[in-house]
Amino acid sequence: MDALSSTFAALADPTRRAILARLALGETSVTELTEPFEMSMPAVSKHLKVLERAGLIERGREAQWRPCKLTPQPLAEVSDWVEQYRELWERRLDRLEAYLQKLQADAANKPRRAAKTGAKTSAATRKNKETGHGRHARGKK
Amino acid sequence: MDALSSTFAALADPTRRAILARLALGETSVTELTEPFEMSMPAVSKHLKVLERAGLIERGREAQWRPCKLTPQPLAEVSDWVEQYRELWERRLDRLEAYLQKLQADAANKPRRAAKTGAKTSAATRKNKETGHGRHARGKK
């Protein structure tokens, strides 16, 4: 599996995210990591293996302990990936704000009937025209 | 499942990330989404259901088409979550840099063995510093 996929997969479990949060405070043992959870130690051990395969933790050896250490570099790659979309969701919020302001302005001017707010269809259609990415632009091939 | 978990789970598949990348360019149909993949349409339909349950896409109705639209707000939550750890991985890089500089200084003084410089700095990290991406400018609701 590619690195990004295994990182996302590793993060898709609240137990594992809690483990990472704990490890952000410092290196610790499996036993200590297990304590907060209502879960057997082998279960935690499996979670640790998932985190390790994703490169999110490293494990040492110190007598009979296998201390876990957070290695956050894959998180930087997650950040890189998601930042690709930042403009998108910020722009969306901007448009929502603009839309709400327009609604408010319209309501102030001519308060007769509320728009059906089917901004769904019309807005989407318009956006497609703008970007030139019509759904069925391509017919059968 | 909690929102963050299902978002991460949805992102843990390269097909679904490719679908998101396509949808970032604009709304489109299931058929068009399927074309780039060596995969049946029901398979893509299932992926879309996963993305929809995670709130990453919305689906319209337009005749027999069910156009898909990216709704990137969950990505903002992913960003918020991962930014918690930014200081951690940047500090780690800082320490690595310091360590490498120290190695270099030591080597200059007493040059006996070469250091294994695996200095892989994240370009995105830099970029973020430059652009001053107001990562956490937005508070939580």
Place this chain on the structure above:
DNA sequence: CGAGTATAAAACCATACGGTTAAATAACCA
């Protein structure tokens, strides 16, 4: 109505996931 198109749903299959308990390793200590 009936034919065609776009999509979803059903049934199925193999594999992975997240958990369990019980047994095996590995290191320390007396």
Place this chain on the structure above:
DNA sequence: TGGTTATTTAACCGTATGGTTTTATACTCG
């Protein structure tokens, strides 16, 4: 050596995932 502690491995179980093919649904158009 044997006993204790920390952790992993093995075997198992129920459910979810990602894919398939086949069937059903919903809509348009002639």
